[in-house]
Amino acid sequence: MESERIEIPYEDCNNQGRIFSLANRLGHDMNTYARRYMKSKFVAQGKDFDYSYYQIASPSYSLDLVDEAELHEEGARTDGISNDEAYWIGFFYKYFALSLSLTNEQAWEKIPFDRMRAFYAEYGAASKETAGEEMAKILRKEMTAGKPHVVILATGGTIAGSAPSAASVIGYRAGVLNVDEMLAAVPELADVADVRGETICAIDSKDMTDEIWLRLTACVNELLASDDADGVVIAHGTDTLEETAYFLQLTVKSDRPVVLTGAMRPATALSADGPMNLLDAARVAVSKEAAGKGVLVVMNGEIHSAREVTKTRTLGVDAFGSPVLGCLGTVDAGVPVFYRTPSRRHTTQSEFTAASLPRVDILYGHAGDDGALADACVRAGAKGIVYAGMGNGSIPADVEKALINAAKEGVAVVRASRGMGGTAVSAEPSYDAAGFIASDTLSPQKARVLLRLALAKTNDVKELRRIFQEY
Ligand code: SIN
Numbered sequence: 419m420e421s422e423r424i425e426i427p428y429e430d431c432n433n434q435g436r437i438f439s440l441a442n443r444l445g446h447d448m449n450t451y452a453r454r455y456m457k458s459k460f461v462a463q464g465k466d467f468d469y470s471y472y473q474i475a476s477p478s479y480s481l482d483l484v485d486e487a488e489l490h491e492e493g494a495r496t497d498g499i500s501n502d503e504a505y506w507i508g509f510f511y512k513y514f515a516l517s518l519s520l521t522n523e524q525a526w527e528k529i530p531f532d533r534m535r536a537f538y539a540e541y542g543a544a545s546k547e548t549a550g551e552e553m554a555k556i557l558r559k560e561m562t563a564g565k566p567h568v569v570i571l572a573t574g575g576t577i578a579g580s581a582p583s584a585a586s587v588i589g590y591r592a593g594v595l596n597v598d599e600m601l602a603a604v605p606e607l608a609d610v611a612d613v614r615g616e617t618i619c620a621i622d623s624k625d626m627t628d629e630i631w632l633r634l635t636a637c638v639n640e641l642l643a644s645d646d647a648d649g650v651v652i653a654h655g656t657d658t659l660e661e662t663a664y665f666l667q668l669t670v671k672s673d674r675p676v677v678l679t680g681a682m683r684p685a686t687a688l689s690a691d692g693p694m695n696l697l698d699a700a701r702v703a704v705s706k707e708a709a710g711k712g713v714l715v716v717m718n719g720e721i722h723s724a725r726e727v728t729k730t731r732t733l734g735v736d737a738f739g740s741p742v743l744g745c746l747g748t749v750d751a752g753v754p755v756f757y758r759t760p761s762r763r764h765t766t767q768s769e770f771t772a773a774s775l776p777r778v779d780i781l782y783g784h785a786g787d788d789g790a791l792a793d794a795c796v797r798a799g800a801k802g803i804v805y806a807g808m809g810n811g812s813i814p815a816d817v818e819k820a821l822i823n824a825a826k827e828g829v830a831v832v833r834a835s836r837g838m839g840g841t842a843v844s845a846e847p848s849y850d851a852a853g854f855i856a857s858d859t860l861s862p863q864k865a866r867v868l869l870r871l872a873l874a875k876t877n878d879v880k881e882l883r884r885i886f887q888e889y
Contacts, residue, residue, distance in 0.1 A: 499535075506542050506549075507534050513550035514557060520605060528561065562612030566648040566704040569614055569641050570696070571634065572597035573662075574621040575655025577692040579684030587733070590684040592655055593620035600653065603685065604693045610700045611648075623655025623680075626662060628775050634662070635669045635772045642672035649675040649703030653696065656680040656729055656737060659715065663724035664867045667713040667764045668889065669772040675708035676765075678715045678724070682735045691718065691735045698749040705754040711746065712764035721747040723760045725889075728861055730838070741839040742859045763888050770871040778802035778870045780862045783813065783836055789820030795829075801877070802830040802869045806862040811835050811842030813849070822852045830855065830882055832869055834862040853879040855886050 490501055499507075511534065515525040541549035572578060574593025578600055581590035597615030607613045618637060619630050634652070641647040654662055663678045670676055679699035681692030699716040702708050713724035717738040726740035739745070747756035763769075779795040783806055795803050803824060807813050811833030813821065821831045833849060834857035835842045842857045844850055857865040865886075872885045 503535070503538060503542075506538055507531075510534060510537065510542075510550055510553060514554055515602075520602075520608070524605060529557065558612065558614075561608070565610075565612045567614075567646060568607075568611040568649050568651060568700050568703050569616060569647040570597060570601065570651045570653060570700070571637065572600060572615060572617045572653045573619050573623070573630070573634070573655070575623050575653065575657075575659075575680050576684050577653045577655075577679070577681035577696070578620065579681070579686070581684045581686045584686060584688045587683050587687055590686070592622040592684075595685050596620075597653075600685070600692070600696065604696050606697055607700055610697065611704050613700060618652075621655070623658040623662070626655075626658045631662065631665050632772050635666055638666060638670050638676055639672065642670070642674045642676075647674070649677065649700075649708070651696070651699045651703050652676070652678045653692075653699075654678050654680050656682060656717075660724070660728050660738075660861075661863050661867055663713050663715050663727065664864045665772075665871075667724035668768050668770045668868065668871050670713060670765050671768075673710045673766055675703045675705065675711075676713045677703045677708070678713065679717060682733065682737050698752070698754075701749060701752060702754045707747075707754065707756045711756070712760050714746070716749060719749050720745040721749065721754060721756065725760060725762060725764070725864065726859070728838075742841070768889070770875070772871075773874050775870040776801035776873045778804060778830075778866050778873065780804045780806060780866055781817075782862075783807045783817065785814075787814045787817050789814075789817040792817055792820035792824055796824045796827060800824075800829060801873050802832065802866075804832045804834055804857070804862045804865045804869060806834050806836040807842070809835065809837060810840070810845050811849075811856060812845065818848065818852075821854070822848075825853045828877060830869060830873060830877055830879070832857050832865050832886070834860060834865045836862070855879065855882050858886055860886070 490504070493499060493504060511525050511529070514520065514529060520528065537549075537553050541552055576590070576592050578595040579590045579592045580594040581587070597617050601607060601613060601615050616637070618634050621630070638650050638652075641650055652662070659678055659680050666676055666678075677699045679695040681690060681695055683690045683692070685692055695717055698719065702714060702716050702721055708714060711723070715722040715724060715727045715738060718736050720738070722738060722740045722745050726743050727738055728741065729737055730739045730741065731737040746758055746760070747754060749755075777798070777800045779798070779800045779802075781791050781795065781803060792803060792805075803821065805811070805813055805817065805821060813833065825831050831852070831854045833842050833845075833854050841859050844856055860868060868886065868889055869882070872882055876882065
C-alpha cells in the first residue's frame with residue numbers, strides 16, 4: 419500500500435536540504451522526490467519497494483539507504499547548490515518545523531524552497547546559528563498574523579510522560595518530553611493560535627513546591643501584562659493540578675484566560691489523552707467567553723473552575739470533576755461553551771499576592787482519632803491546621819480538645835470535610851466559640867491553599883472567616 423507519509427530524519431539535515439533542493443529543481447514536492455529517491459535505492463539493492471515497510475522502518479532504515487556522497491553529487495549536478503548551502507537550508511527547515519510546531523511536510527508547504535534560499539542569502543552567511551532564530555521570528559509573525567497569542571507553560575506530569583511501551587499507562591516517567599516535543603505532537607494548535615512554549619519545570623506534580631508556585635504565578639502575571647500572551651495554558655501533572663490551579667486563581671492579576679490541563683495517559687500511550695486536552699485548553703484560552711472567569715481546568719472535554727475542580731479518579735481519562743457544583747462548560751466538537759460563571763472572588767478581584775507562605779497542615783479525620791497529630795502539627799510550627807472532618811466538618815471530641823488548645827496558641831483551625839461533596843458550614847456552638855473557621859465548599863487541599871495565602875496577611879479569626887465566605 420502506497421503511503422503518503424515520508425519521514426526525513428531531522429538529524430539528516432544535510433541530505434534533507436539536498437532533497438529539498440533537488441525536489442524543487444525537478445519540480446516535485448519533497449515527498450514525491452524522496453519516495454522516488456528511496457525507490458531507486460531499494461531497486462538498486464534488488465529489493466521491492468514496499469511503502470508500508472518503508473513507513474514502519476523509517477527513519478533509521480531510510481537513513482541507511484541514503485548514500486550521502488551520491489546524493490551530493492547528484493545535487494551538485496542538478497541544482498548547483500553547494501553542500502554548505504544545502505546543509506544550512508536543511509538546518510533551517512528543521513529549525514522552523516520545530517520552533518513553529520510544524521511537521522516536515524508543513525514546513526515544506528509553508529516555506530517555498532526559493533524563499534528559503536533567499537533567507538539563506540540574506541541572513542545565513544553571517545551567523546548561521548542565529549539566522550534560524552531570526553528567520554523563525556519573521557515567519558512566525560507572517561504565519562500567525564491576526565491570530566491570538568497563547569503561551570504554553572510546561573511543568574511536567576503525565577502529559578509529558580514516557581512509558582516503555584504504547585500499552586503502558588502506569589509505571590512510566592512523568593515530565594520527560596520537552597515542551598517543543600509536546601507542541602510538535604499537536605500541529606493543529608497552529609490553527610487555533612500563535613502558540614509557543616516555555617518550560618517552568620519538569621516534575622511529577624506530587625513534588626510541587628512553593629518555589630515553583632511562586633515562579634509560575636510570576637511568569638503568568640508577566641506574560642499576561644504584556645502583549646506576548648492573550649491567554650496562557652499550563653500543562654501540569656494531574657495529581658496536584660487542582661491545588662496549583664486554585665493558587666493561581668488567587669494570585670494571578672489578569673482577566674485573560676489561564677487554563678490548566680494534563681493527561682491520564684503518557685504521551686507514548688495508545689489513545690493518549692494529552693494532545694486533545696492540550697488543543698482543547700488552547701481553544702478555551704483564546705475563547706472570549708473564558709475571559710474574566712478565573713483560572714480554568716480543561717480535561718476530557720469539560721471546563722471546570724479552579725475553585726471547584728478535583729481529581730476524582732486515579733486512572734481513566736474522566737478523572738476530573740466538580741462534585742459539588744458541576745463543570746462550567748464543555749469543549750464538545752472543539753467549541754468551548756460556557757453554561758455558568760464563578761461568583762466567588764478571584765484573579766483581578768483577589769486581595770492576595772504571592773509571597774512567602776506559612777506552614778499549614780491537613781489532618782484527615784477518622785474513627786478513633788485521639789488528637790495526637792493535631793498536637794504534633796503545633797509542635798512542628800504550623801500556623802494553621804485544616805481538619806478534614808466527618809460529614810459537615812465534624813471533629814471527634816479528643817481532636818476538638820487538641821484543636822481548641824491549638825487555636826488558643828494562635829493556630830488558625832479550618833473545618834473541612836473528608837466527604838467529596840457538600841459544604842462545611844457552622845455546626846456546633848463549641849466550634850464557633852473556639853474560633854474554628856468553616857471551609858464552605860472548599861476541599862481540604864483547596865482550604866489549605868486559601869488559608870496559607872490568608873495567613874500571609876492576617877491571623878484575625880473574623881477576617882479569616884470573611885475570606886472563607888468571599889473566596
Ligand atoms: C503527575 O501528577 O505529575 C503524575 C500523574 C499525572 O500527571 O497524571
